[in-house]
Each structure stands twice: as C-alpha cells, then as structure tokens.
Amino acid sequence: MKIVKKIAELKRLIKLVKNKKKIIGFVPTMGYLHEGHLSLIRIARKHSDYVVCSIFVNPIQFGPNEDFNRYPRDFKRDESLLKKEKVDLLFYPSVKEMYPEGYKTYVEVEGLSSVLCGKSRPGHFRGVATVVLKLFNIVQPDIAVFGEKDYQQALIIKQMVRDLNLNVKIITAPIVRESDGLAMSSRNTYLNTEERVNATIINQALIWARDVFYKENIKSPEYILNRMRQMIEDKGGTIDYIAIVDKETLEPVRFVKKGDRILLAVYFGRTRLIDNTAV
Secondary structure (H helix, E strand, O other): OEEEOOHHHHHHHHHHHHHOOOOEEEEEEOOOOOHHHHHHHHHHHHOOOEEEEEEOOOHHHOOOOOOOOOOOOOHHHHHHHHHHOOOOEEEOOOHHHHOOOOOOOOOOOOOHHHOOHHHHOOOHHHHHHHHHHHHHHHHOOOEEEEEHHHHHHHHHHHHHHHHOOOOOEEEEEOOOEOOOOOEOOHHHHHOOHHHHHHOOHHHHHHHHHHHHHHHHOOOOHHHHHHHHHHHHHHOOOEEEEEEEEOOOOOOEOOOOOOOOEEEEEEEEOOEEEEEEEEO
C-alpha cells in the first residue's frame, strides 16, 4: 500500500493507473477506522481494480464548539487495517495541503443542506461538499462508496455529483452495527459505560417504528415520533432532531409510507449520535 501526503504526487500516481485503464474505487474517511469503514472498502474492491482510501479530519465541517481537536485519531492502527484490506493507495494530506493559505472556494448544496443535521450544524455540509469535491478532483475515482449511516450526507453528495456533472458513480452501503444494535461510529468511543448501554435505545426505537408501521398499520408520523421520543428520553437521551421524511427530498411526510426514512440525532452526555432506517 502506497501512502501519499501530497496532492501532486497523488495525481501523478493516479495518472499512471488511469493509463492502465484500471477502474478506481474510492472511500473517503476521517480515520479511526472501524468495521463500518472496512465494509465500504470491501464494496469498493468488488467494483474496481484499484482502491484508494483517504484519511483527513476535515476542519471546515466542524463548528466552532464541536469536536475537531478531540476527534479520535490513530494513524498507525488505521494503516494496519487498510493494509489487511489490501488497499492500493492511502491519501493522508495535511490541513495545509488541502486548504493552503488564501483558500476561498466552497461548495453549497442548497435545500438538502439546511435541514436535520444541517439545521443543527450550520455550515457542516458546506464543509463536507467542499472536501468531497476536492477529493474527487484529486483522486478522479470511477466509483466512490459512502455509508448509509450518514444518509443525509450521501444524498447531498449524490445531488452535487448530478448537478456538477461529475464522472463518478456513488454507491451507498448499509449501516454496520455493533452486536447490540448501536450503529458503528468513531464517536462511540466518547461514551462512558452507562451511556454506551443506554444508547442502544436508538436502534430499538427505529425497529419499533418500523414494526408499528408494518404490523399495526400506524401511518401517523406524530404518533410514531412521539413514542420514539419518549423511549429515548426515558433512557437519558437528549434529542437533537427526529423526523420521518421523504427519502429523496428530506421533506417531512404527512402520512408514513413504505420507503420513507426515519432519521434522528441524539445526545448521550456530550456525544452526538446519528442513525436512521428505511420504513
């Protein structure tokens, strides 16, 4: 596995790969890898000849009071995991390499970026869209794989790809969960023992919501959301948002139907966790 820190060097290597007519698969990450990330890499491997992974904790997607400085990092561990997955190239740039002095250009995907996580974290998706577009331009992948845990993010990236006519196919991969149902996340390490146990209510509430729709034909979003809210708050969770929305537009639905998406963000202590499910 080649490890590259400079954009110019990466572009040189990518050109050589392109000249060999190889299909490039790409998985962008912020590191501190877990099985969820590795599942994306395996999907990229299935759909490509040459797999590139990036590790970059992107400062412009963090708000002023968020966890950029304490976000978990362990490059040596990540490197070892990626080698085991036979990743061909790891791009590991510095902040200065990605955003040199005088940097002034940002990408805004309107509408989709201002609701749910976007409402709670102003500017977050501007930072995500900007760094992903930069990485796409640098790596020039044929396919890129994103996880469904960040459902809103994946939707925004698909919109950006369509709107800007980018030559990359976006593949979304299912959420990978711990054995107790908690969605895998690098931020799970922030949870203390009690919070970690209580946080499993998030997935339990999502399962309950699906069950009540299919088994009892309950179509009222108010009824479902109020009950989910109660379940989560009873376990000490503080709800940032919880919504049942159209899977494409993220608009709240009047009546729940198959294919809609339930999305939520919940704090346990200081740790903000997101999760979602299809109805």
